[in-house]
């Protein structure tokens with residue numbers, strides 16, 4: 001149901017914000033399900049039939065979130081024909097930052113890009129990070145606080161996965177996706193129309209990296225224990241995700257007086273094809289409008305939506321003037337979406 005902030009959401013903005021360009025980068029190392037089956041007790045058949053995943057890309061040793069982020073960002077900036085010193089704000093959505101807590105990965109990116117005028121900060125909303133970031137970028141632009149925002153989702157889950165836990169290690173991959181959000185609009189009316197963000201903190205521990213923060217600082221023993229790695233209650237995340245997807249899409253449609261037929265695409269977080277199919281079936285949405293590329297990349301968390309947008313744009317699926325909804329859901333628990341004219 002619409003939240004209170006919706007009123008503020010509806011205030012007439014000083015500026016409109018639109019997505020000006022995309023970029024994406026995944027590490028070259030591509031790991032198949034068969035290869036994974038040599039590490040843990042699983043199979044290509046189980047992984048594909050339960051998730052739709054065939055491959056994931058894995059960062060080389062020593063490659064961090066900022067390294068992938070910079071590659072994706074450079075492509076997005078080049079396509080936008082924007083110089084780094086035109087960027088007002090760099091947002092990096094990541095749950096696998098270069099450093100624990102500080103400094104922000106966005107600051108490493110700012111330095112590498114030589115974006116001399118940009119503020120830089122990270123945003124932690126796990127797999128909903130990009131969706132939260134797009135709404136944040138929109139708010140900065142619409143309020144007049146920024147004209148150009150570089151938003152990047154970048155993840156190196158391979159470094160926090162427990163590679164002995166078949167319940168979770170088969171699901172994730174590494175990668176980065178970026179967008180430039182600018183003030184203004186195109187001849188086709190491109191703009192970010194609306195955003196809906198939610199959180200359900202009571203499910204915090206169903207998808208978490210439990211040790212290493214200020215709640216449970218690392219002890220000597222824990223350094224080698226499972227708590228240092230990602231843990232997941234897959235069934236409860238699944239049960240949360242399906243209605244979250246439906247609610248987000250329905251809310252964005254209803255409060256903008258649109259029907260599902262008005263949409264050209266839904267670009268969901270790529271966690272599991274079955275989650276997407278179940279949500280479409282539950283709400284009677286045409287499943288063909290849901291873009292998926294999880295077979296190639298697995299779940300890249302905050303990077304999955306911008307990687308998908310970039311792939312759609314490069315393949316000519318996404319065109320200026322189309323109406324789309326992006327949806328994210330995951331750790332936090334968090335979920336939400338954005339409604340855009342591309």
Ligand code: UT7
Pocket residue numbers: 041042043046047050051127166167168170207232234235237238241269271272299301329330331
């Ligand atoms: O961005 C959000 C990130 N997380 C998610 O989106 C996760 C959401 N959850 C899911 O996608 C699904 O719950 C999973 C894909 C994680 C699991 O699928 P499921 O159909 O819910 O399987 P399950 O957890 O009910 O497990 C069924 C069986 C179990 O065996 P038993 O107890 O029935 O004998 C598991 O041990 O499948 C077994 N299993 C596996 N078998 C082979 C679990 N993982 C694997 C595996 N290979 N990798």
